[in-house]
Amino acid sequence: MSHVQLKPGTTMVITGAGSGFGLEFARLGAQRGLNLVLADVQTDALDAAVAECKAALVAGGQGGKVYGLRCDVSRREEVKALANLCVERFGAPHVLINNAGVAHGGLIWEHTTRDWAWVLGVNLMGVVHGIRYFTQLMLDAAAQDAAWRGHIVNVASMAGLLNSPNMGAYNVSKHAVVSMSETLYQDLSLVTDQVHASVLCPYFVPTGIHQSHRNRPESLRTDAKPTPSQMIAQAMSTKAVTSGKVSAAETAQLVFDAIEANRFYIYTHPQALGMVQTRLEDVVMGRNPTDPFAGKPEIGQQLRAALRDAKA
Numbered sequence: 001m002s003h004v005q006l007k008p009g010t011t012m013v014i015t016g017a018g019s020g021f022g023l024e025f026a027r028l029g030a031q032r033g034l035n036l037v038l039a040d041v042q043t044d045a046l047d048a049a050v051a052e053c054k055a056a057l058v059a060g061g062q063g064g065k066v067y068g069l070r071c072d073v074s075r076r077e078e079v080k081a082l083a084n085l086c087v088e089r090f091g092a093p094h095v096l097i098n099n100a101g102v103a104h105g106g107l108i109w110e111h112t113t114r115d116w117a118w119v120l121g122v123n124l125m126g127v128v129h130g131i132r133y134f135t136q137l138m139l140d141a142a143a144q145d146a147a148w149r150g151h152i153v154n155v156a157s158m159a160g161l162l163n164s165p166n167m168g169a170y171n172v173s174k175h176a177v178v179s180m181s182e183t184l185y186q187d188l189s190l191v192t193d194q195v196h197a198s199v200l201c202p203y204f205v206p207t208g209i210h211q212s213h214r215n216r217p218e219s220l221r222t223d224a225k226p227t228p229s230q231m232i233a234q235a236m237s238t239k240a241v242t243s244g245k246v247s248a249a250e251t252a253q254l255v256f257d258a259i260e261a262n263r264f265y266i267y268t269h270p271q272a273l274g275m276v277q278t279r280l281e282d283v284v285m286g287r288n289p290t291d292p293f294a295g296k297p298e299i300g301q302q303l304r305a306a307l308r309d310a311k312a
C-alpha cells in the first residue's frame with residue numbers, strides 16, 4: 001500500500017514552526033509546494049516563518065498556500081482552533097507534526113509545580129491535544145476516500161528512551177511522548193491502513209531549545225533564583241545543543257523520508273542507541289541503572305563535583 005507523498009496538494013500542520021526543527025519542516029514543505037498550516041506561541045518568529053514560506057511557495061510556482069496561527073499547544077481550545085483553521089482552508093491535513101516543545105533541567109526534587117506544569121503542558125499535553133483534535137479528522141477523510149493517506153509525527157527525543165540525570169521533567173515528558181506514539185501506532189493499526197504514525201527521537205541538534213524559557217508564560221514563571229543544578233543543566237544543555245553536528249535541516253529531511261516510507265522510529269544519531277540498549281538490558285536483567293557517564297567518566301566526575309561543591 002502506498003504512503004503519504006509530500007508533493008503539491010498535500011497539507012501539513014506543524015506546531016512550533018517558528019524556530020528549529022519546526023521552521024525546517026516548514027521550509028522543506030514550502031520547497032515541495034505543500035499546503036502549510038504553521039502554529040507557534042511566539043508571534044514574531046511565526047510571522048517570519050509564514051512570510052518566508054509564502055515567498056518560497058510563490059517562487060516555486062507549485063500552487064501551495066500557507067497560513068499561520070498563534071497557538072499555545074498546551075491549551076486545548078487553541079489546538080482545536082488550529083484544527084478548525086486547517087479544515088476551513090484545506091480540509092483534513094495529510095500530515096500533522098506535533099513538534100512544539102520546551103526544555104528545563106535541574107535535579108528532579110528541585111522542579112517546582114510550575115516547572116512541571118510548563119514542561120508537561122507543552123511537551124505532553126500539546127501532543128495529547130494534537131492527537132485528540134486531528135486524528136479523527138484524518139480517519140474521517142480516509143473513510144471517505146480509499147486513496148487518502150495520513151500521517152502523524154510526534155517529536156519526542158532520545159530523552160524519551162534514556163533517563164540522563166539532571167533533566168527529570170523533560171525526560172518524563174519525552175518518555176510519555178514515545179509511549180503515546182507507540183500506542184497511537186498500535187491503535188491506528190486496529191482501525192485503518194490509511195493513517196500512520198512516527199516518532200522522532202533526536203539527540204543534540206543546534207536549535208533554540210536551550211533558550212526555551214523565552215516563551216515560558218508569565219503565569220508559570222517563578223521568582224526564585226535558579227538553583228546550582230539548574231544553572232549547571234542550562235550550561236550543559238547550551239554546550240551540547242550548540243555543538244551538535246547534525247543540523248535541523250538534515251533532521252527535517254530525515255523526517256520527510258520517514259513519512260514517505262512509513263518508518264516509525266526516526267533517529268538523528270543512531271550511534272547513540274547503544275545507551276538505549278544498555279538501559280533496556282538493565283530493565284530486562286533487573287540490573288541497577290548503568291552510570292550514564294560510563295563512556296565519558298570525566299563528564300560524570302565534573303558534574304558530580306560541580307553539584308557537590310555547590311552544596312558545600
Ligand SMILES: NC(=O)c1ccc[n+]([C@@H]2O[C@H](COP(=O)([O-])OP(=O)(O)OC[C@H]3O[C@@H](n4cnc5c(N)ncnc54)[C@H](O)[C@@H]3O)[C@@H](O)[C@H]2O)c1
Pocket residue numbers: 015016017018019020021022039040041042045071072073074099100101102103122155156157158201202203204205206207208209210211212215241244
Ligand atoms: N534540538 C534538540 O537538540 C532536540 C533534541 C531532542 C528533542 N527536541 C525536540 O524538538 C522539538 C522542537 O524543538 P527545537 O529543538 O526545534 O527548539 P526551538 O526552541 O528552536 O523550537 C521550538 C518551537 O516551539 C515553540 N513553542 C514553545 N512553546 C510552545 C507552545 N506552548 N505552543 C506552541 N509552540 C511553542 C517555540 O516558540 C519554538 O518556535 C521539541 O519538542 C524538542 O523537545 C529537540
